[in-house]
Amino acid sequence: MSTKNITTVLFLLAASLFQQDxxxxxxxxxxxxxxxxxxxxxxxxxxxxxxxxxxxxxxxVRTKNVxxxxxHSFSSMVIIGVLWPLVGYALSFGHGILGGFIGWDSxxxxxxxxxxxxxxxxxxxxxxxxxxxxxxxxxxxxxxxAFAERVNFKGYSVFIxxxxxxxxxxxxxxxxxxxxxxxxxxxxxxIDFAGxxxxxxxxxxxxxxxxxxxxxxxxxxxxxxxxxxxxxxLTGAGLLWVGWFGFNAGSAIASDLATARALTxxxxxxxxxxxxxxxxxxxxHGKATSLGVASGILAGLVAITPAAGVVQxxxxxxxxxxxxxxxxxxxxxxxxxxxDDSLDAFGVHGVGGxxxxxxxxxxxxxxxxxxxxxxxxxxxxxxxQLGVQATAVGVTIVYAGLISFILLFLVEKTIGLRISENDxxxxxxxxxxxxxxxxxINLN
Numbered sequence: 140m141s142t143k144n145i146t147t148v149l150f151l152l153a154a155s156l157f158q159q160d161x162x163x164x165x166x167x168x169x170x171x172x173x174x175x176x177x178x179x180x181x182x183x184x185x186x187x188x189x190x191x192x193x194x195x196x197x198x199x200v201r202t203k204n205v206x207x208x209x210x211h212s213f214s215s216m217v218i219i220g221v222l223w224p225l226v227g228y229a230l231s232f233g234h235g236i237l238g239g240f241i242g243w244d245s246x247x248x249x250x251x252x253x254x255x256x257x258x259x260x261x262x263x264x265x266x267x268x269x270x271x272x273x274x275x276x277x278x279x280x281x282x283x284x285a286f287a288e289r290v291n292f293k294g295y296s297v298f299i300x301x302x303x304x305x306x307x308x309x310x311x312x313x314x315x316x317x318x319x320x321x322x323x324x325x326x327x328x329x330i331d332f333a334g335x336x337x338x339x340x341x342x343x344x345x346x347x348x349x350x351x352x353x354x355x356x357x358x359x360x361x362x363x364x365x366x367x368x369x370x371x372x373l374t375g376a377g378l379l380w381v382g383w384f385g386f387n388a389g390s391a392i393a394s395d396l397a398t399a400r401a402l403t404x405x406x407x408x409x410x411x412x413x414x415x416x417x418x419x420x421x422x423x424h425g426k427a428t429s430l431g432v433a434s435g436i437l438a439g440l441v442a443i444t445p446a447a448g449v450v451q452x453x454x455x456x457x458x459x460x461x462x463x464x465x466x467x468x469x470x471x472x473x474x475x476x477x478x479d480d481s482l483d484a485f486g487v488h489g490v491g492g493x494x495x496x497x498x499x500x501x502x503x504x505x506x507x508x509x510x511x512x513x514x515x516x517x518x519x520x521x522x523x524q525l526g527v528q529a530t531a532v533g534v535t536i537v538y539a540g541l542i543s544f545i546l547l548f549l550v551e552k553t554i555g556l557r558i559s560e561n562d563x564x565x566x567x568x569x570x571x572x573x574x575x576x577x578x579x580i581n582l583n
Contacts, residue, residue: 171261177394178266184385185273189216189280191378195433196284197576198371199482204288205367205576207567211283211295215276218300223272224250230308231271235318242312260392270389271311278307278338284482285346286353288364289563292571294556301546302345306539311337314531321531326511326519329531330499332401333390335445335492340535343489345543346480352547353557355479357564367576369429376433380409383440387447401447404455405440411459412439419467434470434487438462441491446499454502461498462491496532500525 193212200208219227226248233244246252247268256264279299283290313319314331321329321336331337356364366372388402416435417427439459443450446458469486480486500521512519550556562570569575 169261170257170263171394174260174392174394175262175266177398178262178270178389178392181385181389182266182270182273184382185270185277185389186216186382188379188382188386189213189273189277191375191382192277192280193375194371195375195379195437196287196482198368198373198375199366199430200287201364201566202367202577203566203568203575205568206574207292207571208283208287209576210292210567210572211287211290212280214292214296215280215283215299218296219276219279219303220272222300222303223275224268227275227303227308228268228271230304231275231311232268232316233312235312235316239313239318239320241309242316242318262392267392274334274338274386275303275307275311278334278342279303281339281342281484281488282346282349284484285350285480287481288567289353289356289481289558290567291555291558292567294550294554297554298546298550298556301550302543305546306341306345306542307337310341310535310538313534321534324530325523325527326515327507327524329527330449330503330524331445331496331531332448333387333444335441335496336531336535339441339444339488339492340496340532341539343485343487343492344536344539346484347489348540348543349547350478350480350485352544352551355477356481357560359479360474360477366430372433373429376436380436380440383409383444387444391448397448400451404443404447404450404452407452407455408439408443408459408462409436410439411456412436412442412463415439415460415463416467419463434466434483435463437487438466438491441488442495442498445492445496446502449504449507450499450502451504454499457502458495458498462494465494466490493532497525497528500528 193209197209229247233242253264313321387405391397413435442462469490
């Protein structure tokens, strides 16, 4: 073969390799428009849950506190909405630092390094970052239900900002980041598909600590404190149910069979929770209440959140029913003990999250267990996975409880968190915002 022919062959071979490399590179960054469209929808659905929560909580307080209570949810959208792109995403999903305690990646600061990034799931990283940001927004908003009607707005705003950085982001990193220690615990890590541990246990435990630290509302429990608008509460519960499809099914980060499974079990668990709560009330009091239905819906939704990726509809029904029974019992115990978790943030979110995170092991798909066993090259039992789940739950309870207490103490002693008796008597709407939700005031 002549030198010219050899040169031509080598040139064509190099060109072919270059084209293959370019094709592989292009394939690695191709956006799946179907998955991206679903994730954009899921992101919007999760954000819808925040005004839904505002309505749910706002309807349960007295007339003079409705705006102040709803502002707790909306201010979380604002404050965490600023913190998340600034540092929250980097602290949650960056590479582990400080021995894996927290994450950090300078590319994620103000999201400046992901402008062209496409994830292995074939969605723009912007979409994933915004989806996760909605979880970070709703989590501290859940806490506000524990100390409704008696907290200073400025103090609350500072508290949720600090809580988001020092409590939420470390737990998020441990459970969901690929190098998080709970993510890698055991054969397949702690199961928390959509936030039973990261969202509900962390916020629920914090809610309990806050309720105990700040003390009871004036005249509680001697004065009956009726909800001002149960129609609003039911509407809020409905919005939460709808938004939860994005919360759970969106956490598959796909648009496939796993997404369909997560959506289905979310529906089943919510209905089972509400149905069980209705039956309990009928047997206990002879009638079902709208507040009971709303509470049962939430209990079922909370319990299925960690399990949505690993259980079948029968397991979802069981988890929804169990959560309703345990949450109902937790509220009865609260009433007997006399502490003032105003809107049962711990009783529903904390207890429901714990039930879901632990009980899911008894309903896991056999195929999931087989995959877990294959990863460790041997057997993996339900009891071993229960140990992993219990570790994740225990770590979250201890860490969230301890750090939350420290933050509550610091904010109370500097800015102030518990409002004065006069301000509490006037109501949050007037004393904190100079407004009235319905153009009138009730001093009960």
